[in-house]
Amino acid sequence: MQRFLFVCASLYFMSGLVSVDASTLEIYRLLNLFGDVFSRVRTDYVESVEDQKLIENALNGMLTALDPHSSYMNEKEFQELKDMTKGEFGGIGVEIIGEHGVIKVITPIDDTPAFQAGIEPGDYIVEVDEQPILGMTSTEAVEKMRGKPGTSLKLKIVREGKDPFVVEMKREQIIVKPVRWKIEKDIAIIRITTFIDEKTGEKLLIALKEIREKLGHDPRGIILDLRNNAGGLLEQAVAVSDVFLDAKEIVSIKGRDEKELQRAYSNPGEEVKGIPIIVLINNWTASCPEIVAGALQDHKRATILGTRSYGKGSVQTVMPLSGYGGLRLTTHLYYTPNGRSIQAKGIEPDIEVTQAKVQIVEDAKETFREENIPGALKVELNRVKQEKIEKEKDKDKNTEDKSLPAQKEVSESGNKKEKSMLDPSEDYQLRRAIDLMEGLSIVRSIEKDI
Structure with missing residues (x-):
């Protein structure tokens, strides 16, 4: 029936009853071609295939051929997307992307089964419950990994430099x-x-309030960690940037028509005025966090530290299709306040620091000092020791860990071991950020004295 309608439409317009241009006639000719192929598959393919599945796959094929971020979502997938923006959904908690026919992990979400199992950014998922997923779209892979809470799931992982393993x-x-x-x-x-959470900006303000209450004053500085952040909602990138900027441009977006330029600005007043900021980024910092980092960098409001970011500078618009799910379509590119495009370029850090393993040199612990000399004055030494004890007590009192989970790292054998998150002794980039912030604090105190 659908094929018949396409044919009739073509004949009707070609009959001259309605005047149309050549491009419109070409569209109907191609739709006729689609109808022919669809009809042949329905009648001649070796196995029976549901019409809805054929159409959905055709739509996804059309959209994913445009770019990796455009796709069609059926009603179930569209509802799951809406649930994610509310901050709750069922699954294992991993963000993925289809890349050259395989599924690549962008990042596991903190404190989720994927995170606790040791899944890392850059891992490739090649099997789900012993079923190969080569050639699947990211939407199809997500569907396989989701399921009823409490049910088990096995993933076969390929990680660079290691043998494939199962978690x-x-x-x-x-x-x-x-x-x-x-x-x-x-x-x-x-x-x-x-x-992805539609209240990310609000929750950032709550965090700042809790930090001030804990300290009893403003922090000496803020280290904003945007590493392994795969993005989410554009308006939340604007909301987060608004916290750190005073009446400044945050981002501009352009669509097909370059005349339709849209700009987003921060509100007057800054929540953390005068507090130095360091932003941590890496190669898995993508999209929304790149907007934040780019805005703070262009306005010289923060020092960007880490490695070049992912470079996703496109904006996807989600369009509901009444009764048929939704369409995720790339509609715009975004630009930093200075007009830089991030697409396939990313944000270059002001200070490049690659992640490294922190190792204490044992020989450095045993150093000969004045106190090691026999007969050295002990009065001052005892006072210094007491001050050191008091400082350690204050350090324990002022160090707050706000629900930061332990990460389980998977070794080559698949065994799990605990690793604390945001621990400077384990995180070289964070250690460097803290050192830099302490240096900035010293400079600021000297400037005040002058």
Whole structure:
């Protein structure tokens, strides 16, 4: 019937009853071609295939051929997307992308089964419950990994430099916690894990309030950790940037018509005025966090530290299709306040620091000093020792860990071991950020004295 309608439409317009241009006639000719192929598949393919599946796959084929971020969502998938923006969904808590026919992990979400199982950014998922997923779209792969909370799931992982291994986990009702914080030496370390939560900006303000209440004053500085953050909602990138900027441009977006330029600005007044900021980024910082980092960098409001970001500078618009799910379509490119496009370029850090393993040199511990000399004055030495004890007590008192989970790292054999998140002794980039912030604090105190 559908084929017949396409043919009739072509004949009707070609009959001259309605005047149309050549491009319109070409569209109907191609739709006729689609109808022919669809009809042949329905009648001649070796197995029976549901009409809805054929159409959905055809739509997805059309959209994914445009770029990796455009896609069609059926009603179930569209509802799951809406649930994610509320901060709750069922599954294992991993953000993925289809890349050259395989599924690549962008990042596991903190404190989820995927995170606890040791899944890392850059991992490739090649099997789900012993079923190969080569050639699947990311939407199809997500569908296989989701399921009823409490049910088990096995993933076969390929990681660079290691033999393939299998991890097993149980699905859970995922509750996204987009903002986490910790205090280290009166410096606030704020980690934003995702922008998919529609209240990310609000939760950042709550975190700042809690930090001030804990310290009893403003922090000496803020380290904003945007590493392994795969993005989310554009309006939340604007909301987060608004916290750190005073009546400044945050981002501009352009569509097909370059005349239709849209700009987003921060409100007058800044929540953390005068407090130095360092932003941590890496190669898995993508989209929304790149907007934040780019805005703060262009306005010289923060020092960007880490490695070049992912470079996703496109905006997807989600369009509901009444009764048929929704359409995720790339409609715009975004630009930093200075007009830089991030697409396939990313944000270059002001200070490049690659992640490295922190190792204490044992020989450095045993150093000969004045106190080692026989007969050295002990009065001052005892006073210094007492001050050191008091400082350690204050450090324990002022260090707050706000629901930062332990990460289980998977070794080559598949065994799990605990690793603390946002621990400077384990995180070289964070250690460097803290050192830099302490240096900035010293310079600021000297400038005040002058």
